[in-house]
Amino acid sequence: MAITLGPNQYGKAEVRLVTVRRDGPVHHLKDLTVSTSLRGELAATHLTGDNAGVLATDTQKNTVYAFAKEAPVGEIEDFALRLARHFTGTQGNITGARVKVDEHGWDRIAVGGEPHDHAFSRSGDERRTTAVTIRDGRAWVVSGIDGLTLLKSTGSEFHGFPRDEYTTLAETDDRILATAVTAKWRYEGEGIDWAESHREIRRLMLETFATKHSLSLQQTLYAMGAAVLEARPEVAEVRLSLPNKHHFLVDLSPFGLKNDNEVFYAADRPYGLIEGTILRDDAEDPGPAWDIH
Numbered sequence: 001m002a003i004t005l006g007p008n009q010y011g012k013a014e015v016r017l018v019t020v021r022r023d024g025p026v027h028h029l030k031d032l033t034v035s036t037s038l039r040g041e042l043a044a045t046h047l048t049g050d051n052a053g054v055l056a057t058d059t060q061k062n063t064v065y066a067f068a069k070e071a072p073v074g075e076i077e078d079f080a081l082r083l084a085r086h087f088t089g090t091q092g093n094i095t096g097a098r099v100k101v102d103e104h105g106w107d108r109i110a111v112g113g114e115p116h117d118h119a120f121s122r123s124g125d126e127r128r129t130t131a132v133t134i135r136d137g138r139a140w141v142v143s144g145i146d147g148l149t150l151l152k153s154t155g156s157e158f159h160g161f162p163r164d165e166y167t168t169l170a171e172t173d174d175r176i177l178a179t180a181v182t183a184k185w186r187y188e189g190e191g192i193d194w195a196e197s198h199r200e201i202r203r204l205m206l207e208t209f210a211t212k213h214s215l216s217l218q219q220t221l222y223a224m225g226a227a228v229l230e231a232r233p234e235v236a237e238v239r240l241s242l243p244n245k246h247h248f249l250v251d252l253s254p255f256g257l258k259n260d261n262e263v264f265y266a267a268d269r270p271y272g273l274i275e276g277t278i279l280r281d282d283a284e285d286p287g288p289a290w291d292i293h
């Protein structure tokens with residue numbers, strides 16, 4: 001029985017790339033997931049382990065990040081074409097390349113009806129939620145928002161934290177702050193215009209995220225909940241669960257490129273998870289709180 005190598009390809013899957021183009025105070029965001037896959041004369045590595053023709057998948061990933069800095073990403077079709085032509089044009093044994101790019105949409109957060117310069121909410125994925133509990137004939141309504149992803153490309157710092165022998169995190173006075181909001185708020189009473197209340201609570205949380213200069217996600221969390229309680233008397237308590245969706249600056253210096261807060265690796269895990277409850281101190285106590293959430 002003869003065994004042969006059939007069709008094969010290799011590449012880096014799902015490179016998470018976020019770029020911020022800074023035109024003065026107005027920032028433009030691109031959020032892409034890029035996958036590369038190369039084909040060609042690759043028998044040697046499979047059959048003998050000779051890697052002379054294997055452009056490392058790590059190099060393919062670096063190329064994605066470096067290309068994002070060397071010229072504006074532009075339309076995803078153009079970006080994919082540039083990358084695919086590069087791989088097939090520079091590696092003698094690579095005769096085919098497939099570059100897939102998914103673009104994730106972001107809308108500018110509206111503040112006072114005007115699109116914000118550097119704060120965005122991701123399109124899609126968001127859900128409006130409610131959980132109603134009847135206990136001893138009494139109704140408790142807890143409504144909320146799930147999967148509302150927000151990002152600000154400046155206006156966020158994190159420093160002053162303790163440094164022990166395990167601390168490596170650099171202090172920063174300008175970072176991307178991104179999160180996916182899970183919010184639950186407990187209503188006081190029932191005769192409420194639920195739709196209007198939801199719309200206004202959402203607006204208050206988004207505007208606060210956009211405009212509050214952040215020294216920590218914890219501070220932003222508190223400000224978002226407090227803004228709701230200050231403006232909406234029908235709400236007794238707000239609970240927020242905010243993952244810190246880290247965006248790491250890509251080190252482009254090995255390629256002779258400077259990264260002025262423009263090219264980021266959007267990590268999906270692990271992530272910080274910041275959670276908290278913001279309460280009105282005169283709110284009625286619903287009893288064991290988790291029963292109604």
Ligand SMILES: O=c1[nH]c(=O)c2[nH]c(=O)[nH]c2[nH]1
Nearest residue numbers: 158169215216217218244272
């Ligand atoms: O806003 C933040 N809060 C933290 O507690 C924390 N921890 C960390 O590593 N980065 C951040 N950012």
